[in-house]
Every structure is written in structure tokens, then in C-alpha cells.
Amino acid sequence: MSAASTGRVWKFGDNIDTDVLAPGLYMKGPLTELAKHCLEAVEPRFAKEVKPSDIVVGGRNFGMGSSREQAVMVLRELGVGAVVAPSFAGIFYRNALNLGLLALVCSEAGQIRADAVLSVDAANAELCDLDTGKRYACEPLPAHLLQMIADGGLLPNLQKKLKVQRSKEAQA
Amino acid sequence: MAQKPPMTLAEKLVARAAGLEVVRPGEVVTAKVDLAMMHDSGGPRRVAPMLERLQARLWDPDKVVVISDHYVPAVDAESAGILDLTRKWVKAAGVTKFHDMQGICHVVLPERGHLRPGLFVVGGDSHSPTGGAFGTYMFGVGATEMCGVLVTGEIWLRVPETILLHWAGKLGPGVAAKDMILAMCARLGMDGGRYQAIQYAGDTLAGLAMQERMTLSNMAAELGAQTGLIAPDAVTRDYLLSVGVPAGEIDIATWQSDADAKVTERHDFDAAALSPMVAAPHSPANSAAVAEHKGVSVDQAYIGACTGAKINDLRMAASVLKGRKVASGTRLLIAPASARTTAEAAADGTLATLTEAGAILLSSGCGACAGYGAGVLAENETCIASTARNFKGRMGAGSSKVYLGSPYTVAAAAVAGHIVDPREMLS
Numbered sequence: 144m145s146a147a148s149t150g151r152v153w154k155f156g157d158n159i160d161t162d163v164l165a166p167g168l169y170m171k172g173p174l175t176e177l178a179k180h181c182l183e184a185v186e187p188r189f190a191k192e193v194k195p196s197d198i199v200v201g202g203r204n205f206g207m208g209s210s211r212e213q214a215v216m217v218l219r220e221l222g223v224g225a226v227v228a229p230s231f232a233g234i235f236y237r238n239a240l241n242l243g244l245l246a247l248v249c250s251e252a253g254q255i256r257a258d259a260v261l262s263v264d265a266a267n268a269e270l271c272d273l274d275t276g277k278r279y280a281c282e283p284l285p286a287h288l289l290q291m292i293a294d295g296g297l298l299p300n301l302q303k304k305l306k307v308q309r310s311k312e313a314q315a
Numbered sequence: 316m317a318q319k320p321p322m323t324l325a326e327k328l329v330a331r332a333a334g335l336e337v338v339r340p341g342e343v344v345t346a347k348v349d350l351a352m353m354h355d356s357g358g359p360r361r362v363a364p365m366l367e368r369l370q371a372r373l374w375d376p377d378k379v380v381v382i383s384d385h386y387v388p389a390v391d392a393e394s395a396g397i398l399d400l401t402r403k404w405v406k407a408a409g410v411t412k413f414h415d416m417q418g419i420c421h422v423v424l425p426e427r428g429h430l431r432p433g434l435f436v437v438g439g440d441s442h443s444p445t446g447g448a449f450g451t452y453m454f455g456v457g458a459t460e461m462c463g464v465l466v467t468g469e470i471w472l473r474v475p476e477t478i479l480l481h482w483a484g485k486l487g488p489g490v491a492a493k494d495m496i497l498a499m500c501a502r503l504g505m506d507g508g509r510y511q512a513i514q515y516a517g518d519t520l521a522g523l524a525m526q527e528r529m530t531l532s533n534m535a536a537e538l539g540a541q542t543g544l545i546a547p548d549a550v551t552r553d554y555l556l557s558v559g560v561p562a563g564e565i566d567i568a569t570w571q572s573d574a575d576a577k578v579t580e581r582h583d584f585d586a587a588a589l590s591p592m593v594a595a596p597h598s599p600a601n602s603a604a605v606a607e608h609k610g611v612s613v614d615q616a617y618i619g620a621c622t623g624a625k626i627n628d629l630r631m632a633a634s635v636l637k638g639r640k641v642a643s644g645t646r647l648l649i650a651p652a653s654a655r656t657t658a659e660a661a662a663d664g665t666l667a668t669l670t671e672a673g674a675i676l677l678s679s680g681c682g683a684c685a686g687y688g689a690g691v692l693a694e695n696e697t698c699i700a701s702t703a704r705n706f707k708g709r710m711g712a713g714s715s716k717v718y719l720g721s722p723y724t725v726a727a728a729a730v731a732g733h734i735v736d737p738r739e740m741l742s
């Protein structure tokens with residue numbers, strides 16, 4: 144996650160659920176197909192018009208519902224750079240970080256303008272509205288999670304660790 | 316050495332798994348996992364490619380349970396392929412605790428004796444808090460995190476605060492655990508649990524069967540909690556003995572909250588004052604007394620899912636349906652939660668009562684609950700279901716509407732053709 148990522152805001156309400164993010168009806172098919180239906184029940188334009196590094200700003204309890212990682216994968220597939228919300232559903236939040244999607248808890252997310260262009264600074268847990276200059280503080284992430292996101296998620300992170308472990312074993 | 320401070324059940328469970336004497340809410344710890352449960356949808360088909368990429372093997376195949384329930388029975392080549400992949404993977408990985416088409420994972424897991432008080436378990440499904448009904452610390456994770464557990468046998472978590480949901484009094488006739496949890500969803504909202512540990516307690520709980528307690532713990536997910544615990548007691552012990560857990564492995568005394576342990580929130584509920592509840596589309600938090608929705612006509616009534624089609628649920632439905640018929644213009648679909656549920660319902664006559672009333676029996680599995688299998692809805696149709704969730708589009712077409720209620724309430728709606736107070740049909 145580069146420090147200077149910027150993107151346009153897509154704003155959503157409270158309690159955006161995993162069935163809206165990744166509808167069960169399309170879960171059997173390929174991810175590219177599923178992604179076309181991401182959030183269509185609340186904003187049909189989203190999947191068609193979202194651009195790489197755009198930022199999804201949700202309301203309270205973003206990602207509530209099932210444990211399906213596809214709810215995160217479709218956002219990554221569409222190129223979303225970060226998800227920001229005043230609170231996340233626990234499993235979605237863990238899934239996002241595990242899949243290398245930056246999820247930031249921002250108590251003031253409700254004040255972010257619907258069409259704003261934001262810069263995202265993950266390390267300092269801060270957002271900035273590029274037009275107005277207004278800054279939004281987010282909850283900082285523990286170092287081991289920032290590292291995991293920087294590695295691209297839990298799997299690449301594990302891969303690194305396994306490599307170290309295996310080379311130790313080889314020497315022993 | 317200083318005396319141990321009082322701890323909640325959640326803290327005790329996490330402390331044991333983390334190998335620590337004492338833990339405090341907010342601390343981040345690494346816990347050793349006693350058991351990992353996966354199903355066909357989020358399990359092998361997702362983790363197998365990841366394990367391959369890592370060239371890693373299971374940390375302990377004996378601590379892995381796989382249950383095929385989402386795509387069963389296969390309805391097309393894709394679902395058949397997913398089930399086939401699951402069977403082959405389980406064999407290759409050396410997983411012997413595999414339950415294929417035996418019912419819904421959250422019901423099959425305790426039914427086959429895999430749970431007991433004191434364990435720390437992760438499940439690849441959001442309703443994994445169901446295990447909390449047995450005094451097990453159990454919560455849901457996504458497939459990538461599951462892969463991490465499968466390789467390392469460990470997982471990080473923030474030690475949760477404990478939110479106490481206290482119920483006093485006795486439920487009236489026609490009122491069930493589903494009504495209790497819908498009332499809690501209405502009061503607390505879907506994020507009231509704040510991803511902390513909920514503990515259900517009070518004398519109402521003592522009077523509830525394990526299956527009813529499982530409904531409460533299951534829908535801790537709908538309250539946004541990480542887990543939904545119930546301290547084990549004699550009811551827990553009897554259930555576990557009945558499914559073959561050795562008496563020596565059932566420790567009731569250790570897995571209780573200390574009397575003076577700190578909880579961060581407490582909410583009190585009155586069971587005697589509770590009436591049947593119905594959640595209107597599209598959220599379980601959108602719940603109110605059944606009278607508020609009286610007269611809403613339904614195309615389909617669905618008794619299914621981990622939270623609404625266990626043996627007690629089917630008996631509730633049967634008590635309403637006995638000697639009655641499903642209204643014409645309405646269809647009643649029933650998918651028993653597990654093969655064992657079906658066997659029990661066949662043995663005690665429940666099944667015959669259901670089918671004589673005109674119910675259509677479906678196979679045991681997730682079915683229409685999440686839009687995967689038989690019983691999905693057409694555009695603009697209305698359904699009342701005993702499932703856990705009524706999110707937009709979850710049971711089929713995007714414009715369909717799903718109301719949630721107890722099996723009593725769903726069965727009564729099937730008979731009337733519209734939502735009614737089920738107590739009118741219990742004599």
C-alpha cells in the first residue's frame with residue numbers, strides 16, 4: 144500500500160452487507176462475473192464506473208453478514224484502494240486485512256463528501272480531502288497488521304515466514 | 316504470586332487457548348486452535364489452492380472437520396464439482412472428520428460430538444458463534460484466515476469485552492428462542508455486539524433445550540458479536556453425553572464466569588412479557604411484535620437453516636400444523652437441519668404431521684437460506700422464514716422480500732396464507 148494513494152469516494156450507508164457486496168446468486172460463478180454485481184442492489188453504477196484506487200466510504204457496521212471473502216475479493220477485483228467506515232463487521236474487517244485490502248476505521252467518515260477525492264496515508268492512519276484540505280484521523284493499525292497489508296495479505300506474509308522456517312530447518 | 320483477578324467465561328476461554336494465566340480485554344493475543352471447521356463453500360475449494368501455493372500441509376488433520384452442506388445435493392455441474400472437489404481434498408489431506416450431506420455444519424458439529432466446554436474453535440462460516448452454546452469459544456473466519464490456521468494451528472485475536480444479555484422469567488406458549496434473539500436484535504441493532512463476546516444468561520436460559528440455546532448463540536452473528544457464549548450446565552452435559560462425548564471430557568465447573576467478573580455492558584430482558592416477533596425486510600434488527608405485521612400475505616413459508624430447522628423447531632411447527640392445512644396459494648417448504656433431525660422427526664411422528672399438512676420436504680442443507688439451493692424466490696415474492704437473515708436478495712431475486720419468525724410463526728403464516736400470531740393456533 145503506497146503512502147500517497149489517492150482516489151474518488153463512493154459513499155454508502157450503514158449496514159452494507161455481504162449479500163449486497165457479493166450476491167449469493169452469483170457465488171458459484173467466476174469472480175469477474177460476481178464483481179459485476181457488487182453493490183448493485185444499492186448503487187447499480189458502482190461496478191460499472193469504479194476506477195482503480197477509488198475509495199469506498201461506508202456507514203456503520205460495513206460488511207456485516209456472512210464470512211465470505213468474496214465480499215472483499217470483488218472490491219479488490221474492481222481495484223478499490225481502501226475501505227473507510229466508522230465501524231466494520233468483525234469478520235469482514237479481518238478478511239479485508241488478510242486479503243491486503245486497507246480497511247480504516249474513521250469515526251468522522253460520515254462527514255466525507257460524496258464526490259470527494261481523498262489521499263490515503265495508511266502508516267499515519269490519515270485521510271485528506273484534496274479539494275478542501277480537510278484531514279480525517281483514522282484508528283491506527285498495529286504494526287504486524289500494517290506489515291501484513293504491505294506484504295499483500297496473510298498468504299504472502301505466511302509465505303515469507305515459512306521460507307525463514309524452512310531454511311532454518313534445512314540448516315538444522 | 317498475586318491472586319488471579321476475576322474473569323468472564325470469554326476471558327477464561329481465550330486465556331487457556333493463549334496459554335496465559337490472565338488476559339484483559341483489548342490485549343492482542345495468539346491462541347492455539349483446538350478445532351477448525353470448514354464447509355464446502357468456503358472450505359477446500361478456497362483453501363486448497365492457497366495451501367498449494369504455500370506448499371504447506373495441515374498442522375493437524377485430526378483437528379480439522381469438514382462438512383458439506385451449502386451445495387448439497389448438487390443441482391448443477393458447478394455444485395457437483397464443488398462437492399467432488401471437497402471429497403477428494405479431504406481424502407488427500409487425511410481429514411477423517413468429514414460429514415458429507417449430513418446436514419448443516421453448525422448443527423452437525425455438536426451432533427457428532429466435536430464440541431465441549433473449554434475448547435477454542437474457528438469455523439469458516441459467520442454463524443460459527445453457534446458453538447458458544449456449548450461453552451466453546453467459537454467464531455467465524457474467512458478462507459484466507461482459515462488457511463493461516465490450517466498451516467499454523469494459531470490465530471490472533473483481541474481479547475473481547477463481555478456484553479451480558481440477561482433474560483429473566485419463563486417464555487409463554489408459542490414463544491421461542493428465535494423471538495428472544497429477534498427482540499435482542501431490535502434492541503441492540505446489528506452492530507450492538509461490537510465484535511465483542513456476548514454472554515447470554517439468566518434463569519430463562521436454564522429452561523431452554525440445547526437446540527434453542529444454539530439459536531441464540533448462532534444469531535450472536537446478527538448482533539455483530541465475535542461469539543455468543545452460554546455457560547455450560549446440566550442441560551449441556553446431558554446433550555453432550557447423548558451424542559457420545561465421554562463424561563470425563565465434560566467440565567462444567569471450570570467454564571463459568573467468576574461471580575465478580577467485569578462485564579462492560581448489561582442488558583436485561585423479560586421473557587414472560589415477550590410476544591412472538593417478526594423481522595421485516597431487510598434486516599433482523601427490523602423486528603417487532605407479530606401484531607405489527609399481521610395480514611402481510613406470503614407466497615412461501617420456509618422452515619430451514621441452522622437456526623430454524625432443528626428437531627425442536629420442527630416440533631414447534633408441527634404443534635401449529637397438527638390437523639391443519641397449508642393455505643392454497645402459499646407453499647410451505649421444510650428443510651430439516653440435519654439427517655439426524657430427519658430421523659428423529661420421522662421416529663416421533665413430527666414428519667408425518669408436517670407432510671399431512673401439505674409441507675414439501677427438502678433435503679438437509681443450507682438450501683434456500685442463502686440462495687444456494689432449492690426454494691429460492693422469484694421477483695417480488697414474499698416469504699416468511701425461520702432462517703437467520705433477511706438481507707436484500709439473499710433468498711433469491713433482488714426484489715423478493717423475506718420476513719423472519721420462529722417456526723411457530725412461520726407455520727402459522729403457512730396455514731393462514733398471511734402473517735398471524737401463532738398463539739391463535741395453539742390450543
Ligand code: SF4
Nearest residue numbers: 419620621681684685
Ligand atoms: S443454513 Fe443459512 S445461515 Fe446456516 S450455515 Fe447455511 S447458509 Fe449459513
